[in-house]
Amino acid sequence: MLNQCRDDFPTLQNEAAPAYLDNACVTLKPQSVIDAITGYYTTTPGCGGRSVHRYGTVVSKAVNDARVKLGAFINAERADEVIFTRNATHSINQVAHGLAWERGDVVLTSDREHNSNLVPWLQLEQERGVDHHVVKSHDDNSFDLEAFERACEDAGPRLKMVAMSHVGNLDGVEIPIAEVAKIAHDYDALVAVDGAQSTPHMNVDVQALDIDFLSFSIHKMCGPSGMGGLWGRYELLDGLRTIQSGGQTVTHSTYTEATWAPPPSKFEGGLGNFSGMIATGAAVDYLSALDMNEVHEHEIRLNRIMTKGVNDLPGMKIIGPEDPSKRGGICSILLEHLPAHEVALLLDEVAGVMVRSGQHCVHSWFADRNIPEGSLRASAYLYNTEEDVRCFVDTLSEIAHTLG
Numbered sequence: 141m142l143n144q145c146r147d148d149f150p151t152l153q154n155e156a157a158p159a160y161l162d163n164a165c166v167t168l169k170p171q172s173v174i175d176a177i178t179g180y181y182t183t184t185p186g187c188g189g190r191s192v193h194r195y196g197t198v199v200s201k202a203v204n205d206a207r208v209k210l211g212a213f214i215n216a217e218r219a220d221e222v223i224f225t226r227n228a229t230h231s232i233n234q235v236a237h238g239l240a241w242e243r244g245d246v247v248l249t250s251d252r253e254h255n256s257n258l259v260p261w262l263q264l265e266q267e268r269g270v271d272h273h274v275v276k277s278h279d280d281n282s283f284d285l286e287a288f289e290r291a292c293e294d295a296g297p298r299l300k301m302v303a304m305s306h307v308g309n310l311d312g313v314e315i316p317i318a319e320v321a322k323i324a325h326d327y328d329a330l331v332a333v334d335g336a337q338s339t340p341h342m343n344v345d346v347q348a349l350d351i352d353f354l355s356f357s358i359h360k361m362c363g364p365s366g367m368g369g370l371w372g373r374y375e376l377l378d379g380l381r382t383i384q385s386g387g388q389t390v391t392h393s394t395y396t397e398a399t400w401a402p403p404p405s406k407f408e409g410g411l412g413n414f415s416g417m418i419a420t421g422a423a424v425d426y427l428s429a430l431d432m433n434e435v436h437e438h439e440i441r442l443n444r445i446m447t448k449g450v451n452d453l454p455g456m457k458i459i460g461p462e463d464p465s466k467r468g469g470i471c472s473i474l475l476e477h478l479p480a481h482e483v484a485l486l487l488d489e490v491a492g493v494m495v496r497s498g499q500h501c502v503h504s505w506f507a508d509r510n511i512p513e514g515s516l517r518a519s520a521y522l523y524n525t526e527e528d529v530r531c532f533v534d535t536l537s538e539i540a541h542t543l544g
């Protein structure tokens with residue numbers, strides 16, 4: 141099934157198609173998603189949720205359909221628990237700045253968080269007197285459940301929030317969220333999961349994980365840029381303060397008062413990205429037709445090839461556990477003697493291999509280890525082939541020999 145999917149992606153249909161291995165940043169789009177975007181603008185470019193004319197009605201229905209599909213994809217109990225946002229960053233900010241905080245409330249994160257799941261909590265610490273604590277991982281970056289339990293114990297009744305990535309963009313390492321949630325809930329803390337790197341690559345079931353919030357990036361799921369999602373338990377969303385009030389967020393207003401609309405409208409203030417929402421439905425259709433376990437296994441298979449190839453090269457160290465099955469499709473490499481940005485440029489110039497270089501918005505992890513150069517990160521997705529990853533490894537080897 142996955143073998144055929146390359147045909148669905150227009151950017152992969154020419155002689156000069158890249159070996160695109162920057163999927164942890166943003167994924168390519170299938171034709172069906174592109175058609176959904178242009179379809180909105182060419183057929184019904186109206187406003188959903190408000191106008192009652194034909195354009196408005198068609199858009200409202202398509203947006204609602206997309207929400208229902210997205211809810212089913214993550215196994216939400218109700219579609220109105222799903223909010224369309226600009227990106228995962230917006231979703232996390234909505235949770236962080238929408239909850240009520242008291243001085244001394246404790247928020248726990250891991251030590252490998254993307255800035256989007258670190259800085260909002262640091263901001264609360266600076267502005268609201270919340271205590272942000274970091275749970276250190278094992279030396280190989282795998283999650284230290286015992287350290288987490290100790291951190292919960294230390295915080296005791298002050299523990300208010302556990303905010304952790306499901307899968308890290310630094311290294312592809314998965315945090316055992318179901319176990320984390322169970323422990324956090326024993327302390328009556330909320331669990332907000334950053335699913336930016338899990339939702340596109342594996343089955344994510346918010347009810348089975350028993351979490352409270354899930355933030356994710358639609359643009360990393362074959363969907364359009366400028367789209368993200370936030371799922372939350374309905375009763376929590378109902379009590380959450382919106383960070384963007386205005387049109388769409390109220391059912392009624394007078395000169396002195398406004399009555400909030402129920403979720404999700406309360407959180408979708410202002411005219412929405414309707415083409416993006418509708419195309420999100422197409423992206424979810426695309427992923428729902430695949431077996432997400434197969435997608436995950438495919439990425440690990442490709443990572444085995446990358447891992448073996450990189451381990452054969454001198455002066456390179458992969459971040460995270462040695463076993464590629466513990467790093468999904470991500471192979472993030474510390475280059476001892478080579479400049480990561482230059483290598484990334486050369487990989488594209490020489491062989492059309494596109495990877496990411498730098499600190500991948502996980503500055504805190506690199507700062508802690510004094511590695512300002514960052515790493516070279518290749519990240520695979522469903523349309524990548526063995527040829528893509530072999531080309532990456534072979535070209536990296538050539539570059540290392542030339543520059544080294």
Ligand SMILES: Cc1ncc(COP(=O)(O)O)c(C=O)c1O
Nearest residue numbers: 227228229254256309334336357
């Ligand atoms: C783990 C993780 N969290 C959050 C984000 C931020 O996502 P967005 O760009 O959708 O805001 C990213 C993006 O790379 C990520 O990898």
